[in-house]
Amino acid sequence: EPEVTQTPSHQVTQMGQEVILRCVPISNHLYFYWYRQILGQKVEFLVSFYNNEISEKSEIFDDQFSVERPDGSNFTLKIRSTKLEDSAMYFCASREGLGPSYEQYFGPGTRLTVT
């Protein structure tokens, strides 16, 4: 069964450094998402992406964040200057179509630790 993959599984970085989290969505999916989950808290929406542009973003997704689909397979989340509060599990998700019958498929997540 096809699945969403994410790399790395765990990333440790120092405050102020840039990080790039990578995702490979399911190949025929058209809609892509990033969510994050701070330890012990709920999963929060960050951004959605369709047709090579952001379709919606949350308040969390400020100027420090950016997303890109550099080729036909990868979908990346970049944090330009990490802060301690960026420490969280980051989940990528993809969706085949827009209609309500299409659920989102999530990757296993990247645990980001900012020290």
Next chain:
Amino acid sequence: AQSVAQPEDQVNVAEGNPLTVKCTYSVSGNPYLFWYVQYPNRGLQFLLKYITGDNLVKGSYGFEAEFNKSQTSFHLKKPSALVSDSALYFCAVRDPKSGAGSYQLTFGKGTKLSVIP
């Protein structure tokens, strides 16, 4: 704005007993509702969804959920719990009136289910 509440941080149930994980929601229109499960060190796995139609929805691993519009609830149920069901369960809602082209999910804070042998 849409929201989801999972009133229980943890649910303990004996193996073989029925289980219920509660979820209530708030949206401006008719909701699309989802349950996901998260096993340790794993991503979120889709269990089931309610879009329209029959209020009782059947999903993966023997789970089902009942949509109750008057009580704005979407409780997850299973007739006979297994130890392997122990995990973190998330209820999520998609407000069909928000963000066309996005369909992002709003999640509850999760309920830890522990099935005791």
